[in-house]
Amino acid sequence: MQTKHILLIDDDAELAELLTEYLASENFKVTSCLDGASGLAKASDECFDLILLDVMMPILNGFEVLKALGGNHKTPILMLTAKGDDNDRILGLELGADDYLAKPFKHRELLARIKAILRRISIVKAQNKAQLNKATYQLAINQVNVNQATREISCRGHLLDLTGTEYLILTYMLDRHGEVISKADISEQVLQRKLSLYDRTVDVHVGNVRRKLLAIDPVDKIKTVRGAGYVFLAGEQ
Incomplete structure (x- = not known):
């Protein structure tokens, strides 16, 4: 290694x-x-x-x-x-x-x-390499567009300045748009560790993503479901 x-x-x-x-x-x-x-x-x-x-x-x-x-x-x-x-x-x-x-x-x-x-x-790099060997992966949900080949996400044509973790969380939510995703699931699948009691890491990262999206589009695309998690809305509400 x-x-x-x-x-x-x-x-x-x-x-x-x-x-x-x-x-x-x-x-x-x-x-x-x-x-x-x-x-x-x-x-x-x-x-x-x-x-x-x-x-x-x-x-x-x-x-x-x-x-x-x-x-x-x-x-x-x-x-x-x-x-x-x-x-x-x-x-x-x-x-x-x-x-x-x-x-x-x-x-x-x-x-x-x-x-x-x-x-x-390492997982992200492997996924990106696999995607580059296929047709360019793109995803468009609720005015948010992902180009995984370039690792760029835009909202209404404006590129988002995201950290690596924010990028991973947003793409994870986009892939599961319309579904309730628990904080524990995001922590385990994206952060690669179990969610601990009183840990607000996921909350803050999701809050950062939401703030950056709202800076471009005033329509909130992420819904907080109290006691359950988050939903990336499939379309403008």
């Missing part, structure tokens, strides 16, 4: 050293930066398979790094947040992070999250 390259941005030098050694033992290459500014420079200049991004750091904090990277960045980002700080977690997801993990965490839990994200990316 090809060694995956991870960028760790965290000002805790001791933790960075421990994680570098641990992940190296699991066949990962790790580049670490001890402040947000140098981490942002690395993320902008080099290609990484995943970024581990701490929130509280000098020079630039994790949120400022996310803003600088932009909401449509392609490298998956796992935020490392303070234990119990829901506001940090939600803000990180709203700014484009793919997932979060609260400190302190067990190394095995971090490894499981990393593998889940990379497994999801």
